Amino acid sequence: MSVNKAKLTETDIITKFIMPAIKNAGWDDMTQIRQEVKLRDGKVIVRGQLGVRKTVKSADIVLYHKPSMPLAVIEAKANKHEVGKGMQQGLDYARLLDVPFIFASNGDGFIFHDKTHGVTNSLGIAETHHLETEIRLEDFPTPQQLWTKYCIWKGYTQAQLPIINQEYHDDGTGKHPRYYQLQAINKTVEAISSGKDRVLLVMATGTGKTYTAFQIIWRLWKSRAKKRILFLADRNILVDQTRINDFQPFGTSMTKVTGRTVDPAFEIHLALYQALTGPEESQKAFKQVDPDFFDLIIIDECHRGSAADDSAWREILEYFSSAAQVGLTATPKETDEVSNSDYFGDPAYSYSLKEGIEDGFLAPYKVVRVDIDVDLQGWRPTKGQIDNNGEVIEDRIYNQKDFDRTMVIDERTQLVAETITNYLKRTDPMAKTIVFCNDIDHADRMRRAIANLNPEQMAKNEKYVMKITGDDEIGKGQLDNFINPKKAYPVIATTSELMTTGVDAKTCKLVVLDQNIQSMTKFKQIIGRGTRIDDRYGKLWFTILDFKKATELFADERFDGTPEKVIKVTPADIEDQGIDIDAANDDLDNGAAENQGDHQNDEPDTNQNDTINDPKGDASLDEKWDEGEWTDDEPRKINKYRVSGVTVSKVAERVQYYDSDGKLVTExxxxxxxxxxxxxxxxxxxxxxxxxxxxxxxxxxxxxxxxxxxxxxxxxxxxxxxxxxxxxxxxxxxxxxLTRAERVNNVQKRNYFTKYSATAQAVLQNLLVKYADVGVQEIENMQVLKVAPFTEYGNLSEIVKKGFGGKQEYEQAISELEAQIYQIHQQTA
Known part of the structure; x- marks a missing residue:
């Protein structure tokens, strides 16, 4: 019996025509064909305290050479459509997967889009054929035909193929790398297998850089293209998280470098820069092995210290210069003094925060901007006024940059703490929150202020709010609990530098900015603390509560575009331009001290929190030294005044949302x-x-x-x-x-129910009441007949059969009822 294709669904077309054509061409159903491949998660839309995911379509069929190597996309449509109807959809999926072959079909045949149509074949002859051609079902290309064309298109050599063909690690759970991770993995493996020895990957915070790095290492290691690998990071937490989580499959082949000893018995080495080098020759543990010992080095967060030419950490990379080196970063550094691209070259692959949010892999944000009167208008002491410590306050106008840096106003701290507390009480008092302060002293005062405003929460658990900074062992000891979604406490963390990067807080729902931030690199890192999504714990979006106008950086074209580029200046230049010479010198001092590690902010007068002294000395530098980032034997002293009794108030508070163009809008x-x-x-x-x-x-x-x-x-x-x-x-x-009640009233005036039986009239009248109370969904849900008052007329089947004559008649009556409800608009449409 012949099949009427026109009446078949899209699914039937795939099952009866497309899949048989593919399999007849020799494609293996188990390893080379995947159906309903979901490439995106669906963007989260946020308004008020609600977030919802948009639906996304899946690619109907993706064909693979191997699971790590997609080759083609097939997009199907029902037969009532033209054969090439799905082509544009297929082209979109192909762009995400970076594949050159796209097929569209309605079951009659295929439209074949071939991006390799201009390549030269193995005989050196340029193939000439159309970009899009129509082929019969029985002429679908074989796996070998597409793979051969693909290899020519990519320019693979025979020597590359064993490496290219090496699979990624499969943990047996059915987890596959996301499309952008697969692109990053494949492009890196391709580059290294072709002989390139410097590769840069730029991937937004929360997009799985470490998992991507693991798969790159796995494929190069398993293919024996690279035998000894070094993974470099500059914070203990980064190394330990990597070893325990993503790198766990390396098992006994892996070690963490400790005690300044490189053990040649292992093949996979994870190390802190600080464990491999130091200012003294005796501390340079990397020299225990030959320069060719490592043949692959992965540098995590490479925007930090290792990017600088004069960094002591750079000497590790230069010592192992013969090794292939892959830099990973969310925020590539581009200044006159520091450049990732100078060292690694242009990124082999980039995946931005905007792309991550649009795809639904990263959490969107809303911004609550709070303007405080003293920040906008400034504050000036009276003549001869002394601060809380009895010191005469320098007579000048103190503004937003000064507060909590050189001038502490207790009432301002209190107002910020009250705003944070009120926001959490209004939304979710147990929402994980990071408060970024200017220095350790500021973080300490903010912790105390929030604790005093939440006595009932502190009574439940004194870890409700904690200072987590580099100088505080108890606080640092709670960092793992803060980032663990299963641990309720601590809820609020006050910090300055320690949590700006490398803290994988998936359930962080509130990021508070009470820190002067002008460096784009640092801003991106801080925003990244909230961008992770965790569906299991209801974390789909987050809020940024901004007291220091830091979110104005969202409007900067560099935010999600090209890395920043700044002009190198001298102290004389700064003085000529009227720039704060003290702050500029602080930056220059820190730049000179960078041979010990991280210096995220190379711009003049951009980081007001690097050299602030608490009573014990420079708080922020203390913190950085504890983290192994940098030190300065004699940090410069800056006076910090503290006053009370100042009237401080909020001038304005506005809410902005991330829109479809990646901009913040107040709508x-x-x-x-x-x-x-x-x-x-x-x-x-x-x-x-x-x-x-x-x-x-x-x-x-x-x-x-x-x-x-x-x-x-x-x-x-x-x-x-x-x-x-x-x-x-x-x-x-x-x-x-029109309200629902008004619509019901209009229907009842028309008295159209008289054509129905008494039972049907009573049921329809009660459905109208349900509509008025709840909405149209109550009318359309037949299960409503199982509850009062409908049960007075019998069970569901009795009402439908006796009252209306059957299911079809009941459904017709519901359609007529809805037509009556919306009749006014039917007449005007």
Whole structure:
């Protein structure tokens, strides 16, 4: 019996026609064919305290040479569509997977898009064929045909193939690298197998750089292209997290370098820079082995100390210069003094925060900007005024840059702590929160202020708020508990530098900025503390509470674009330009001290917190030294005044959201709904037509919800007694709003129920009441007939059969009821 293709679903077309054609061409169903490949997670839309994921489509079929090597995308459509209908969709998936072959089909044949059409074949002859051609089902290419074309397109040599063909590590759970991770892995393996020895990968915080590094090492190590590997980081937590988590499959082949000893018995070495080198020759443990001992080095967070030419850490990389070296960073450093690209070359692959948010792999953010009057207007002491310590305060205007750096106003600290506390009480008092302060002294005072404002929480657990800084062993000891989603405490961490990077706090929902931040590198790192998503714990988005205008950096084109580039200046230049010479000198001093480690901020007057002294000396430098980042034998002293009794108040507080263009916008949910609807429906008539033609109104409601229209958020702005249909008509198309009660009243006036039996009339009248109370979903859910008051008329099947004559008649009656409810708009559409 012949099959009528026109009546088959898309799934039937795939099953009956497309899959048989692929398998007949020799593709292995188990290892080379994957169906319904989900490439994105779906962007999270946030408004108010609600977040919802947009739905994303999956690629119908992806063909692989091996699991690590996708080759082709096949996009299917039902037969009622033209054969090439799915091509544009397929091209989008192919771009993500970086594959050259795309097939579109409706079951009659294939449209074949071939990006290799201009390559030279193995005989050195340029192949000439069309970019897109139509082929029969029985002419689908074999795996070898596509692989041969692919290798020519890529320019692989025979020597590369054993390395290229090495699989990534499969943990048996069905987990595959995400599309961008696979691209980063493949491009790095390709580059190194072709002889390139310096590779830079730029991947936003939270996108799995360490997992990507593991898979790169695994493939190069297993193929024996690289036999001894060094993974370099500059913080203990980075090394330990890596060893315990992503690198665990290396097992007994792996060791952490401790005690300044490099053990040649192991092949995979994880090390802190500080364990391998130091200012004294006796501390240079890396020289225990020959320069060719390592043939692959992975440098984590390479934007930090190792990028500088005069860094002592650079000597490790230069000693092992014959090794292939891969730099990993979320924030590549580009200044006149420090450049990742000068050393590693241009990135082999980049995946930005914006891309991560759009794909749904990273959490979007909303920003709450709080302006404080003394920050905006400045504060000046009275003549001869003394501070709390009895010191005469230098007479000048102190502004936002000064507060908690050279001038402490206790009431300002209190106001910030109150704002944080009130926000958490209003939203979720147990939401993991990081408060970034200017220095350790500031972090200490902020911890105390928040603790005093939360006596009931502190009574439950004194670790509710903790200072986690480099000088505090108890606080540092709680860092693992803070980042562990299973541990409730600590809830709030006050810090200055320690938690700016390398802290994988997946459930951090609030990032508070009360620190002067002008360095783009540092800003990106701090924002990265909140960008991880954890669906299991309901972490889909996060809030940035900004007291220091730091989020103005979001508007800087460098935020998600090219790395910063600054002009190198001398103290004389700075003086001529009227720039704060003290702050500039602090930066220059720290730059000279960088041979011990991290110096994230090379710009003049950008990091106001590097040289602030608490009573014990320079707090921030103390912290950095504890972390093995840098030191200075004689840190410069800066006077810090502390005053009380100043009247401080909030001038303004505004909420901004991350929009589809990656910009921060101050918009209501009504504005967002208008923009979203404009993309879906060009006019009111088109929307009304779609609504009225839909068998189930709930289907339209669900579709719009999946586009990010959060009905509960819209109800808060517009009104809770309004139907979704009326909310859209009113908000988007400026129609007069009707409440559900008004619609019910209009239906009852028409008295159209008389054509039904007494039972059916009673059921329909009660359904109208349900509609007025809850909405259209109650009418469309047949299960509502199982509860009171409907049970008075019998069970579900009795009501449907006796009252209406059967299921089909009942469904027809519901359609007519909905038509009556929305009749006014049917007439005007």
């Amino acid at each position: 209501s949910f009504k504005d967002y709904t208008r923009k979203t609807m404009a993309k879906q429906f060009s006019s009111l008539d088109e929307f009304v037509k779609r609504w009225n033609e839909s068998d189930r109104k709930q289907a339209v409601i669900d579709e719009l919800a999946l586009e990010g229209i959060i009905w509960s958020a819209l109800e808060e702005e517009v009104g809770k007694d309004m139907d979704p249909f009326d909310m859209i008509c009113h908000v988007v198309y400026d129609q007069p709003p």
